[in-house]
Amino acid sequence: EDQVTQSPEALRLQEGESSSLNCSYTVSGLRGLFWYRQDPGKGPEFLFTLYSAGEEKEKERLKATLTKKESFLHITAPKPEDSATYLCAVQVKYNFNKFYFGSGTKLNVKP
Amino acid sequence: KAGVTQTPRYLIKTRGQQVTLSCSPISGHRSVSWYQQTPGQGLQFLFEYFSETQRNKGNFPGRFSGRQFSNSRSEMNVSTLELGDSALYLCASSQQGIDTGELFFGEGSRLTVL
Secondary structure, three states, X not given: OOEEEEXXXXXXXXXXXOEEEEEEEEXXXXXXXXXXXXXXXXXXXXXXXXXXXXXXXXXXXXXXXXXXXXXXXXXXXXXXXXXXXXXXXXXXXXXXXXXXXXXXXXXXXEO | OOOOEEEOOEEEEOXXXXXXXXXXXXXXXXXXXXXXXXXXXXXXEEEEEEOOEEEEEOOOOOOEEXXXXXXXXXXXXXXXXXXXXXXXXXXXXXXXXXXXXXXXXXXXXXXXXX
């Protein structure tokens, strides 16, 4: 069964303290892996798409990487405004109309 | 460019009632998906529509249904509400046709069932 697992569930960082979030997946044929950011009371906001192992994408303090079994979202020198829940989702080759989401990592960055 | 619009944003119902939620996708997007988000289960896929046809359905009971209109607007309906249906219902649109694309989410409709 297609499955997406994110860890840790929650992460508290001091401002400037870099860290990584993990998204591991078990799917029968990955078409794409997506990262989203969700603020309280809002819908998820698209961050990155990764399609093949070895691919990397960057945006400000965030960098997403992909291997054959997992993806990492690296946060460099985070700021309090980076506090949010980060979700990853996978799209499979045989059914790309349906996304499988992980349960998210809730990030709290303290000033 | 306007984003995905969902209405209503908040609603409270009682057990046994039914509810209809509405979603207007981004202009030009023909695919609309619905997700249920709860603290315990995360985002769970409900169904996806493209050009008025349901292409995919998640593992939800038949009380959950949806439809899409010719202008790509979509509605979902939940009948005979149960306490466990309390959740944030998210609609997402994308430009899917042949190629895939990221999902663009609305802000959701928060349903509370008492």
